Amino acid sequence: MRGKAGRWFCSLACGVMLPFxxxxxxxxxxxxxxxxxxxxxxxxxxxxxxxxxxxxxxLTGCAILMAGFWGWYLTDPPRNDRIWAGEYAVPADARVDGTIAHVSHIRNFTYKTETDYKSAYYDADYDLDRLSGMDLVTSYWAGDAIAHVFLSFSFSDGRHLAISIETRRQKRFSYSTIAGFFHHYELFYVTADERDLIGVRTDIRKERVYLYHLQLAPATERRLFLSYLAEIHALNTQPRWYNTLTDNCTTGILQRADARWRYRLDWRVLLSGYTASLAYDLGFLDHRDNFATLQNMSLIRRPEGSRPDADYSREIWENRP
Known part of the structure; x- marks a missing residue:
């Protein structure tokens, strides 16, 4: 009986390990x-x-092969010294001195097409006491169930800093959704001007993009912004793997917000196109209208042929709830 159980377990384990x-x-x-x-x-x-x-x-062969595979997989290190695709070549960095956040290498590309762009970066200082709001951005590129989700931080002097948790893709690989389940992409915090990070999605890729103002306490907004800055700095010396299930654009936001596990495991986290409805149910969005109405009002509508310019942030907030 014990021998049959061992053979059954070995067959099951090897069967799972074949595709993995x-x-x-x-x-x-x-x-x-x-x-x-x-x-x-x-x-x-x-x-x-x-x-x-x-x-x-x-039994012996299966044990040796599994030990060898997991010995490699669990010690396979993420790295920062690869040849990266252009949009991920220069990571941002951040440090905080008192109430001033010094952010370097803020991305500000100018796009002709998605692949034809002029690279540009700038450094800026942000006064934490002037942090005035936080916005949730959902960008749909594959139907209604899947969206890329990220945050943009607003300051009372009219500036905005958008931060998106993404895959850091090597130049030699094309993008693959399946690859994100394995050790293929490092984790990357794109820290950029809204004109770049949101504008490339609305005006260049023609994605369906929604912009929601989050209703959070100022202390919560400040803590979340500082958490983002700390992670941006840490990734420069301690790279991490991206994972589609456990460490992605949506789970990263919830982790930075110290959300309870029952929210991190909500089905709307995996099906990220419904993340905004989760935020609505949690009371983080305006409840003066039902969610369908709020979603319709939050859609960024751009004139045909628009290109993101210096007034992009002001333009996308006109007539927004």
């Missing part, structure tokens, strides 16, 4: 590429051989 190891190696950052592709093909093949073999070889 193939994908993990295929989407890994191993160089050279021939080694990455070879491991993606050969490692699952070894599991398959163990499944077909009998006796102690099956």
């Amino acid at each position: 190891t193939a994908a993990a190696f295929w989407y890994s950052t191993i160089l050279p590429d021939w080694l990455r592709i070879g491991l993606a093909l050969l490692f699952p093949a070894f599991f398959l051989v163990c499944l077909l073999w009998g006796g102690k070889i099956r």
Whole structure:
């Protein structure tokens, strides 16, 4: 009986590991590429051989292969020294001195097309005592269920700082949604001017973008902004892996906000297109209208042929609730 249970467990484990190891190696950052592709093909093949073999070889082979795979996967380190795609090449940094936040390398690209742009960055100081609001941005690029979610911080002097938790993509790879489930992307906080970060979505990619003003206590807004700045600084020396399920654009916001686990596990976190409705139910959005009405009013409508210019932030807030 014990032998049958062992064989059953081994077969189940190897069956699960076949596709997982193939994908993990295929989407890994191993160089050279021939080694990455070879491991993606050969490692699952070894599991398959163990499944077909009998006796102690099956158990021993499965154990060795699983120990070898997890030994590599769990110690595979994220890095900051790769050859990055242009939009992720220069990370922001931040430090706080008293009530002044010094933010460097704020992205401010000018786009002709999504792939044809002029790179530009600037440094700026922000007075924490002038932090006046926080806005939730949801950008839809794949139907109603999936959206990219990020925050923009407003200051009483009229400036805005948008921060988006994203995948840091290498230049040699094209974007893949599936790759985000494995060690493929490092975590990256795009810290940018609204003209860049929101404008590229509304005017260049033609995505459906909503801008919601969050109703939070000033102390909460300040704590969340400082948490973002601390993480931006930490990632410069302590890189982390992005993960579509556990460490993505939406879970990152909830983690920075110290949200309770029951909110982090809400189905609307995984299906990020419904994150704004979750914020509404939690009382973080204006309740003078029902959510459908608020959502309709929060849609950013841009004239045909618009390009984000210096007045972009003012323009997108005109007639917004």
